[in-house]
Amino acid sequence: MKALVCRQFGSVKDVELASVAEPELTDPHAVTIAVEFASVSHATGLMIAGQYQRRPPLPFVPGTEVVGHVVACGHAVTRLHPGDRVVAIADWGGYAERLTLPEYTVYPVPESLPSTSALPIPLSYGTAYCGLVWRCGLRAQDTVLVLGAGAGVGLAALEIGRQLGATVIACASTEAKRAEALRRGATHALAPEDLAASVKALTDGRGADVVVDPVGGDLFGQALRAAAPNARILSIGFASGVIPQAPVNLLLVKNLTLHGFFFGRYIGWTPTNERAEHASALQPVMSTLLQWAAEGKLEPTVSAVYPLTGLGDALAALESRKVVGKVAIKIKETET
Template sequence: MKALVCKQFGGVEDVELATVSEPALADPHAVTIEVEFASVSHATGLMIAGQYQRRPPLPFVPGTEAVGRVVACGKAVTRLRPGDRVVAIADWGCYAERFTVPEYTVYPVPDSLPPKVALPIPLSYGTAYCGLVWRCALTPQDTLLVLGAGAGVGLAAVEIGRQLGATVVACASTEAKRADALRRGATHAVAPQDLAAQVKALTGGRGADVVVDPVGGDLFGQALRAAAPNARILSIGFASGSIPQAPVNLLLVKNLTLHGFFFGRYIGWTPSDERAEHAPALQQVMSTLFQWAAEGKLEPTVSAVYPITGLGDALAALESRKVVGKVAIKIKETET
């Protein structure tokens, strides 16, 4: 079968299209999936460079999220069967015509959802939902400030925050992204410049009760100043490429709670591999998210699709900061 193979850590030029063996199905709790589309994220480039939290053994096939159909199931699998439309989260391996993954992070897709609508839900929307609900206990009385609200987890947080009843302030870098965030349910949309002043003006001087930060960098410090007393800050990534240092004195005087949130803990991306333990709770979360999407309450978006040979272009599009939603590569030759 065809697959994109990374033979050494480095740049995307070190990933090449190759013919590899079909994946084995030795684990009784695993399924094999025929891939239609696979998502591309900032973490993809970090993993290829060997700079992500985990370093796969070389050579490896990148890709951590894919949509397709189940073609084979291990003997212990009862909740899935061949022919099922699914989205899956994997350690890596999704940039291939087929891959095998433990059933714990494989989620059935409703018949009404097209594959490109289903694809962004597990990682982007799963991260946003679990961070907002499990860690920050977001309520309808809260004002939610979302940084990086134009793409990926940030845009998902805007939609989920609206669905949970909060007042959402979306912070995005371009007018087009801010307009899209407003269309998806944000109450207000602001530019990153003078962030604290803008948020305070919109909240009668109080600030935001919950802050979602997938950006990091200098914007993190501005967001702390935009936070209300007793606010909850959710740090989930560093898309800016810069890891900020928290001014603990500001956390202290404003009674702020800083939550670090690594969604990977729930999907097996830690040395202890807790995916089986968290599978029931996450499957319920995904069921809720897929239902909301099917009802039109969420709008998961893949804004650009590249061929299997276009991974470099896909990563460049992400780095340009012009992408709304997610980008993907097309694995299967024919689209459904």
């Protein structure tokens, strides 16, 4: 089968299209998926460079989020069947025509939901939902400030916050992204400049009850100052490339709670591999999110699709900060 293979950590330019053996199905709790599309994220580049939290054994096939259909199941699998349309989270291996992985992070896709609409659900929307609900206890009366609200997990957090009844203030870097945030249901959309003052002006001086931060960098400090007393801060990642230092005195005097949130703990991306342990809690979440998407309550977006040879271009598009939603690699036409 065709696959993109990373033989040494470094540049995406060194990832090559190659012919490799199809994966074997030996685990009774695993399934094999014929991959149609696989998503591309900032973490993809970090993993290829050997700078992500986990370093795959070389050589490896990148790609952690795929959509396609099941072609084979281990004998212990009962919730999935050959022919099922599914979206899945893998450790890696997604940029290949077939992928074998444990069933625990494989989720059925509603028949009416297009493949590219299902693809962003597991990682972006799963992270946003579990962070907002499981960690921050989001309430309908809350005001949520979402940083990086034009792409990926930020856009997902905006939509989920709106769906759960909260007031959402979006912060995005370009006018186009702010316009998209408003179209998706944000009550207000702000530029990063003078963020704290702008949020206070919109909330009668009070600030935001929940802050979602996938950006980090200097914006983190502004977000803390934009937070209301007793607010919950959700630190998801550092798309800016800069890990901020938390001013603990500000957390103290405002009674702020800072939640670090690594969604990877729930999907097997830790040394102890907890995916089976958390599957019973996470699978209903994914079912809800996929159903909301099928009903038009969420609008997961893949704004650009690249060929299997276009991974470098896809990563460059992400780095340009102009992407709305996600970008994807088209692996293969859907088989019947």
